[in-house]
Amino acid sequence: MKILVVNAGSSSLKYQLFDMDTNAAIAKGNCERIGIDGVVTHKCPGKPDYKTEAAFPDHRAAIECVLKLLTDKELGVIGSVDEISAVGHRFAHGGEKLRASAALGADEIKYLESIVGLNPLHGPPAISGFKACKEVMPNINHVGVFDTSYYSDMEEKAYIYPIPYELYEDYRIRRYGFHGTSHRYVAAKAAELLGNKNAKIVTCHLGNGSSITATVNGKAIDTSMGFTPQDGVPMGTRSGAIDPTVVTYIQKVKNVGAEEADAILNKKSGLLGVSGVSSDCRDVSEAAENGNARAKLALDILVHNIKKIIGSYVAEMNGVDALVFTAGIGENDRELRAAVCKDMSWLGIEMDENVNATCPRGEIADVSAKGAKVKTYVIPTNEEYMIALDTLNLTK
Numbered sequence: 001m002k003i004l005v006v007n008a009g010s011s012s013l014k015y016q017l018f019d020m021d022t023n024a025a026i027a028k029g030n031c032e033r034i035g036i037d038g039v040v041t042h043k044c045p046g047k048p049d050y051k052t053e054a055a056f057p058d059h060r061a062a063i064e065c066v067l068k069l070l071t072d073k074e075l076g077v078i079g080s081v082d083e084i085s086a087v088g089h090r091f092a093h094g095g096e097k098l099r100a101s102a103a104l105g106a107d108e109i110k111y112l113e114s115i116v117g118l119n120p121l122h123g124p125p126a127i128s129g130f131k132a133c134k135e136v137m138p139n140i141n142h143v144g145v146f147d148t149s150y151y152s153d154m155e156e157k158a159y160i161y162p163i164p165y166e167l168y169e170d171y172r173i174r175r176y177g178f179h180g181t182s183h184r185y186v187a188a189k190a191a192e193l194l195g196n197k198n199a200k201i202v203t204c205h206l207g208n209g210s211s212i213t214a215t216v217n218g219k220a221i222d223t224s225m226g227f228t229p230q231d232g233v234p235m236g237t238r239s240g241a242i243d244p245t246v247v248t249y250i251q252k253v254k255n256v257g258a259e260e261a262d263a264i265l266n267k268k269s270g271l272l273g274v275s276g277v278s279s280d281c282r283d284v285s286e287a288a289e290n291g292n293a294r295a296k297l298a299l300d301i302l303v304h305n306i307k308k309i310i311g312s313y314v315a316e317m318n319g320v321d322a323l324v325f326t327a328g329i330g331e332n333d334r335e336l337r338a339a340v341c342k343d344m345s346w347l348g349i350e351m352d353e354n355v356n357a358t359c360p361r362g363e364i365a366d367v368s369a370k371g372a373k374v375k376t377y378v379i380p381t382n383e384e385y386m387i388a389l390d391t392l393n394l395t396k
């Protein structure tokens with residue numbers, strides 16, 4: 001059975017085609033610069049990578065281009081579009097009602113349209129990507145997989161903010177959490193490695209956007225991102241959690257409006273804001289190694305905040321069985337992983353620094369010290385596969 005996974009953004013449409021008999025992605029690519037000048041990349045294992053300019057004015061033209069590539073005699077991997085059994089669509093936000101992955105019918109789309117205010121950047125393009133796919137593939141199942149749904153079982157004490165309750169009732173202001181599909185995937189893998197589905201696990205998704213989640217018995221009980229992905233640990237350009245009064249104070253002292261203050265905290269903060277070098281962790285690490293004090297400070301702040309959140313989740317869960325690192329930084333930055341795990345032996349977290357420094361990239365690795373009470377794993381995330389799996393399960 002072949003499942004197509006689609007992740008539609010405002011100017012891009014990423015895709016992967018999975019063969020669910022072998023659990024492998026057999027083609028993947030990205031239509032970029034939709035509505036501008038259009039570039040498509042397409043990769044299939046065993047075939048040369050393909051990249052070309054292609055005019056796609058909208059998501060519909062982009063998905064038509066994808067289907068043409070997938071069925072192309074030389075570049076493609078399927079004989080006809082009919083071989084695609086279902087499409088899984090990634091949505092960042094499922095609001096409070098879409099609590100699990102779901103077949104997308106009129107009611108689900110109406111609800112998603114009603115909550116675009118909560119998710120103005122990702123919501124509208126994801127809906128438009130779905131509509132385009134539905135138009136060109138009307139007779140198969142389309143499933144929505146929501147980053148927020150992993151957090152649907154959190155208790156009120158974890159998701160209600162201590163602000164006037166009416167703000168929750170009237171505007172649905174609460175912690176939603178994001179990156180849920182990634183945390184769900186790596187937490188399930190860690191539970192499998194531990195051989196304990198009731199395990200207490202802290203998963204650190206550290207990439208350009210970063211979040212940390214606490215999982216017990218396969219369910220998320222808390223997470224660092226909140227009403228938006230701005231909360232939690234510092235990121236490439238986002239500040240993460242700060243005293244909320246900083247926002248209104250910036251507005252006053254810089255004489256700027258809400259949008260400008262928001263841009264400062266979302267686009268000019270984090271690694272970029274502190275280091276003044278880059279939002280990319282590799283650039284910041286290189287600058288720090290070359291003696292740039294602010295770059296070093298940016299990394300120290302990142303490690304300090306990651307540790308703080310891990311510690312608070314261990315306290316919430318009354319223990320921890322595994323700590324997991326994933327995403328661009330978590331999977332690749334050995335020094336950062338070592339810095340996070342340093343001086344955590346009191347919690348039972350001890351890393352084998354040699355294994356951590358030499359484990360191959362792109363593979364699952366157990367980097368815990370021999371005899372450590374807590375297992376520390378590096379687990380490459382695979383959100384697209386998780387989306388394909390949910391789509392398969394809802395299609396069968």
Ligand code: AMP
Binds near residue numbers: 206207208327329
């Ligand atoms: P992601 O958003 O998951 O793609 O992660 C992007 C982040 O991962 C960027 O900050 C990159 O600098 C970081 N990253 C990717 N590869 C490496 C690497 N080899 N070493 C350190 N950081 C890396």
